[in-house]
Amino acid sequence: MPVMTHEAFAAKLTHLLPKAQANPVAYRRRVQGWVLLGYGFIALLLLGSLGLMTGLLWAVVATGVAGIVLKLLIPVVYFVWTLLRSLWVKFDPPAGRQLSRAEAGPLHDLLREQTRALRAPAVHRVILTTDYNAAAMQLPRLGLLGWPRNYVLVGLPLLQTLTPEQAAAVVAHELGHLRGGHGRFGALVYRVNQSWAQLVDNLEHSGRRSIVRGFTEWYVPRFNAWSHPLRRTAEFEADAAAARITSPVAMAEALCAIVVREPALDRLYWKPIDKSLAYEAIPPADPISRLLAVARTARLSCDEEATLLRRAAEADPDPFDTHPTLGERLAALGQAVAAPAPPATTAAEAWLGTSLPALAQESDIKWRTERTAHWREQHAVLRDQLANLAKLNEQLDSGLLLAETDAWTHADLTEDHVGEAESLPFYRALFDSRKYSVPARFAVGRILVSQDDPTGLPLLEEAMSSKPDCVGPGLAIQQAYYQRQVDREKVRQLATRKHHYADFADLVQAERQGCSPQDIFLPHGLTADELAPVLSVLADPANRVGRAWLMRKKLIHLASEKPYFILVLRANKGTGLNTDAEVIAWLTQLTPRIILPGAGLVLPIINQFMWVGRKALGLAESEIYHNQPS
Numbered sequence: 001m002p003v004m005t006h007e008a009f010a011a012k013l014t015h016l017l018p019k020a021q022a023n024p025v026a027y028r029r030r031v032q033g034w035v036l037l038g039y040g041f042i043a044l045l046l047l048g049s050l051g052l053m054t055g056l057l058w059a060v061v062a063t064g065v066a067g068i069v070l071k072l073l074i075p076v077v078y079f080v081w082t083l084l085r086s087l088w089v090k091f092d093p094p095a096g097r098q099l100s101r102a103e104a105g106p107l108h109d110l111l112r113e114q115t116r117a118l119r120a121p122a123v124h125r126v127i128l129t130t131d132y133n134a135a136a137m138q139l140p141r142l143g144l145l146g147w148p149r150n151y152v153l154v155g156l157p158l159l160q161t162l163t164p165e166q167a168a169a170v171v172a173h174e175l176g177h178l179r180g181g182h183g184r185f186g187a188l189v190y191r192v193n194q195s196w197a198q199l200v201d202n203l204e205h206s207g208r209r210s211i212v213r214g215f216t217e218w219y220v221p222r223f224n225a226w227s228h229p230l231r232r233t234a235e236f237e238a239d240a241a242a243a244r245i246t247s248p249v250a251m252a253e254a255l256c257a258i259v260v261r262e263p264a265l266d267r268l269y270w271k272p273i274d275k276s277l278a279y280e281a282i283p284p285a286d287p288i289s290r291l292l293a294v295a296r297t298a299r300l301s302c303d304e305e306a307t308l309l310r311r312a313a314e315a316d317p318d319p320f321d322t323h324p325t326l327g328e329r330l331a332a333l334g335q336a337v338a339a340p341a342p343p344a345t346t347a348a349e350a351w352l353g354t355s356l357p358a359l360a361q362e363s364d365i366k367w368r369t370e371r372t373a374h375w376r377e378q379h380a381v382l383r384d385q386l387a388n389l390a391k392l393n394e395q396l397d398s399g400l401l402l403a404e405t406d407a408w409t410h411a412d413l414t415e416d417h418v419g420e421a422e423s424l425p426f427y428r429a430l431f432d433s434r435k436y437s438v439p440a441r442f443a444v445g446r447i448l449v450s451q452d453d454p455t456g457l458p459l460l461e462e463a464m465s466s467k468p469d470c471v472g473p474g475l476a477i478q479q480a481y482y483q484r485q486v487d488r489e490k491v492r493q494l495a496t497r498k499h500h501y502a503d504f505a506d507l508v509q510a511e512r513q514g515c516s517p518q519d520i521f522l523p524h525g526l527t528a529d530e531l532a533p534v535l536s537v538l539a540d541p542a543n544r545v546g547r548a549w550l551m552r553k554k555l556i557h558l559a560s561e562k563p564y565f566i567l568v569l570r571a572n573k574g575t576g577l578n579t580d581a582e583v584i585a586w587l588t589q590l591t592p593r594i595i596l597p598g599a600g601l602v603l604p605i606i607n608q609f610m611w612v613g614r615k616a617l618g619l620a621e622s623e624i625y626h627n628q629p630s
Helices: 006-022 024-063 068-087 106-118 164-180 183-207 211-243 247-275 285-294 302-314 325-332 346-395 403-419 420-428 439-448 454-466 468-484 488-511 528-538 578-594 607-615
Strands: 127-131 134-140 148-155 520-523 547-552 562-570 599-605 625-626
Touching: 006 024, 006 211, 006 403, 006 488, 024 183, 024 211, 068 148, 068 183, 068 403, 106 134, 127 607, 134 164, 148 164, 164 211, 164 247, 164 346, 183 211, 211 247, 247 285, 247 302, 247 325, 247 403, 247 607, 302 325, 346 403, 403 420, 403 439, 420 439, 439 454, 439 468, 454 468, 468 488, 528 547, 528 625, 547 607, 562 578, 562 607, 578 599, 599 607
Parallel strands: 127 148, 562 599
Antiparallel strands: 134 148, 520 547, 547 562, 547 625
């Protein structure tokens, strides 16, 4: 049976969603049936394998012929072990700072009152994060055996933009998930998905995936489709529960506030910090403490807020999104769209009280510690970019004509460090470039469309028709544009195109997932200049490469545009390179230094890959390096 296409998956979701909304209890039973089907199939495989093991052991006892039978027994035992390992799914506890009652007494009291009012399970851990978000998690401590631990996560930036009433509605919404068993069900869905992902991955590594391939390709997308609508209906149930014990007004205000406050915080606070990365060698010492003052008053203009709310409320439901649209949620609550005023007292101030400054300072230290190394690396990169941009600007100012590559770099750096509008003329100047015409047209189209200028749309289409890599991003940019214009028909048309492209992209990717003895290999077809970077690494005596062969895998889809290379290496034997394990360790260290002119795979000549070595030896002109010591 063929793999379910993206369009078929979307159609399945559209068909199933009304069923989930009409009768959530009956629908949940159907999904539980799918869970049992998946685990039942694994159980049948286990029983069959155990039966085969029993038969083989009986044969050893009955016939006394142990050698051949034991050889048959080993792969069966390994298969059973693989099945059992796939059933054990680890759940990592959420990251963040656990809040004690002494630090957040009002929040703990609120949680106790709300769990009692909702008849929800007790909350075992309250976690403070630096995300603009809130969540509830129910994680089993004993895997399949259950015994859940319940977490409620609250983001400090979120609490600092909401009133206590609005934040109480958000927390009640999360408790509503626990009350409805949504957290437990979400953990179950995650466990099923992870079990199959682990099973398929383990079998692929052992070369045995064909045993379960047919059932996997039929079951997994259908299970995902059936389970998906329950996550959307769960949001409505949680909203209703929160509105019942707080108020529909508070829930609606919280939903609207989140739509407008997070973008305001991003623009007014986080973007300036991101820009400072180019000029400051270390991250700021107190980002979360300073955020508190900005977050409580951060607002966009009234017109911008109105636009954001209108777009969010009028957006078409996305069948792939587990969250309903703002319009759907407000309609269910019976409330209108409106941007609430900034809080006089924030939930963070009311719930954390005198602990707030110390908690913010603690978050400052953690935020800075986690980001310092990456910040320094990025700072060095950005400083080099600014220096390069200054050098190129000097050349232009002196009247010199930039080479094509330098002109592209100048346009790209101008966009990154000066602005999109300033980069447009430099990108346009490359429209006639042989090398950069397509990316330049795509860049101009992307910038114009992001500014809601429709003249960029033909440029995007032109680039997409010339370069396959532009199709996915181009469709996403166009769909976002028409969503902002509230042109539902265009959005639907683009969604269909995206589904078709996603199906094609899956085929392209599947062809480039490694190689097998059934594949056909062709000459690499590269020029000396294209081979030079690879050869420079292979020829370095420190890398201990004896011989190397380079081939190109025969492909069906985008064969010339996106070639897939297989580089086969034989190590110079000697100290530390005598066993297969030592060769694999050597290759693991060497591979990151080898930059192939396209996607590809680097394989060693060891017992496991002798077949690819034989293919390389049999292909004329595949050997690109030979330095075998005498």
